[in-house]
Amino acid sequence: MTTIGLIGAGHIGSQLARKAVSLGYDVVISNRRGPQVLGDLIAELGDHARAAASPAEAAEAADPAVVTIPLHQIDTVPVEPLIGKIVIDTNNYYPQRDGQIAALDEETTTTSQLLQEHLPQSFVVKAFNHIPAAEITTAGRPAGDPDRRALVAVSDHPTALAVVSRLLDAFGFDAVPVQPLSESWRIQRDTPGYVQPLSAPQLVHAMAIARRYRDM
Template sequence: MTGGRLSLVQSPRIAVLGAGHVGPVIARVAIEAGYQVSIAASGDPDKIALISQVLAPGAEPRWAADAVADAEIVVLAIPLHKFATLDPALVADKLVVDTMNYWPPVDGVQEMFEDSRYGSSQIVAHRLARSTVVKTLNHIGYHELDDERRPVGSPQRRALGIAGDDPGAVDLVAEVIERIGYDAVRLESLGAGSLLEPGGPVFGAFLRRTQFERAVRAEAA
């Protein structure tokens, strides 16, 4: 899946890795947008069955390897400090959506992410060398992701950025973002995803499409 254009899948199956605050919300909004979704934590799916039932009804709790195997899109929604324990082979040849942030005041200093030459998703992509990595959903709070969904054409529809190096992968993820209730703004590369990170011009900001595009252009200029 790496290195080439990805064709759009009519309704890709989504696997969400992470059952903390973020993962169940992503699972729920995706289910409500019509996607098939499985959710996995680091161990036995029975341990997250109640969480799934309450917070993401319709999401199937599964072992991580089984969830990933059947998915076209894998959403990485684990705490960033646990990323070092993720086996890259688990998501090899998969499209991985990185929703994580490197935020030292919260996670502490993580040596892996201290290389200032790269954005955090580029560092994720370096480690997941056999995966196609796209960055999005990291610059909106999980509670906002649920509450601020709006239909196409709504004057209150919020924009979310998507960064990646594979245009087909970006298009596939953009379709998901649009279907869950947001306007997708494509950034030019995975490196440009640093604009979506803490301290960036759009992190945590409620911006409509034209405002979002203006903000990232101004920062990149």
Template structure:
């Protein structure tokens, strides 16, 4: 599979035929932010049998090419429309865009947060620089009533695609997940995100509440390199990556250090 596979292939690596669905029924997955990460998750969700509604900051008319490339089951809408229609919403945007997200429409929804803090892109955010909070906690603050769960932020879009494997595969990898679950509704939202990961080819390693999401943020041991040790040597990625098991992820998470201690 080439480095462009996540952008051109329509079906997950384990699909042998484009016909049929991998799960019964059809969930609706909303995706706000349609760059490499958002569009790759869209492809995985479509392959799992979901309907996908894409949105970005420029309007649905700018997404028609991507919708056509994704094929049946994909559509474009405004962010508010995507949030209102979806059963689960993926947010993959710069941190500076948190304030423009449709908070009212996202209330009560599971929100899968893929975002990372990159000061060169996002500017300096004192609360994150001091490590008094995390990116997902900032997102949860911007979306009162939504159930924010952190996932898909520690892997690049290419390996997100090439390493996906069906349930039961001995080659399946895991992704860390963090989310608050103090109420039955919040716990259910977290389980829905974990189930979504399972549908699209990934196991989940539950790290705990959102406050623990720092353990797999940028530059920690669990970030990117476990899936491809040579990741930072070239771009775009050239390899299909390597498996990361739950046992390996547990060690990586346990070995995380705060930026101030690195």
């Protein structure tokens, strides 16, 4: 069974872990404060979950990994253990939390491209950034359900994109795969599709009409 390595155990990370375990995946979870603060979550998740001593340990075990930490901390993501691996990026840019990042303010790059630059030999896929964390475990529906919600996956790497699209499907969501990674701005905060419970055609339309902040 696939092991999902989580670098970060906040709102999104913990909900992804809960959903993954409910589907039979194994999860290895790291937290910058150390494994001692993860005891309650690991106890809740049961035998399919364990706490890692460090992000590097979670990265080593991961197939794939999920980076779900504040954007200003991405330089702490271990590089070597993630070489050749798929890395799911859940991040959004919040200047009040992350500080001002000139390249993002100027819209010459995206949060996921920054992570890809940090992990040049990994396969970064943007996903799970535009759904409220609690809904990761509650909003999934079986394939074919008329009320099934769609989620975007964005990457430069077709194979990684296909893998993450299948994961979204397993989690109960229709995948909307998008290339290249630079297009991930279309589902960043304050865009029409952000945190909206949309079907796949509606989400495709929302991304099509998205505008850069500078054009708003």
